[in-house]
Amino acid sequence: MISTEDLIPTLSSRLRAQPASVQVVEFKAHKSKKKRLNSGSQSDAGDTGAGPQQDGGKKKVEEVDMKKARYEIMKFGMKKMSGGDKERTKEMIAVELGAKPDKNKFINYKTLQQERQRDKLQEREEKKLFEINRKTIGKKSVRKINRNDTVKKKMFKKRNKGGGSGGIIGKYGKPTLSVPKQKK
Numbered sequence: 001m002i003s004t005e006d007l008i009p010t011l012s013s014r015l016r017a018q019p020a021s022v023q024v025v026e027f028k029a030h031k032s033k034k035k036r037l038n039s040g041s042q043s044d045a046g047d048t049g050a051g052p053q054q055d056g057g058k059k060k061v062e063e064v065d066m067k068k069a070r071y072e073i074m075k076f077g078m079k080k081m082s083g084g085d086k087e088r089t090k091e092m093i094a095v096e097l098g099a100k101p102d103k104n105k106f107i108n109y110k111t112l113q114q115e116r117q118r119d120k121l122q123e124r125e126e127k128k129l130f131e132i133n134r135k136t137i138g139k140k141s142v143r144k145i146n147r148n149d150t151v152k153k154k155m156f157k158k159r160n161k162g163g164g165s166g167g168i169i170g171k172y173g174k175p176t177l178s179v180p181k182q183k184k
Helices: 011-017 033-043 051-078 083-097 109-137 147-159 168-172
Strands: none
Touching: 033 051, 051 083
């Protein structure tokens, strides 16, 4: 073997002779703001830099508490509900929390046709009633008899003596053809 004294010292031989320096790396996991606020408020209340952040954090915590309170109230109200109502409210809560709403339920085609026919008949009846009401709104339902009305009727009858039809023929009667007789 070759001794170290016989070799010419170089940069690489010097580095081999020295022990390697070890670096210690400490890993810190990312914590969410909520966890930091909760741990910070419990452990250190005297931090000067965390004062304004804690006020904003308390507001967020209060909002979360209001959401939880609302949810608890809904759950309490659901205890008194019947089966169908309870299911609908659970679905509403799930949709509010971000779930996708249910698809439309299956309806038999024959029953769907019958429902549509009923709806059409109801619409037709409503239209008829609307037309009847629209026609009668402008007219008087009960006509009052005035003295002037009776006088006007009598005058009109006097004018239209003859055939009862209006105009000149009614006044003067039906014309007759009068032809003179010829002499023989």
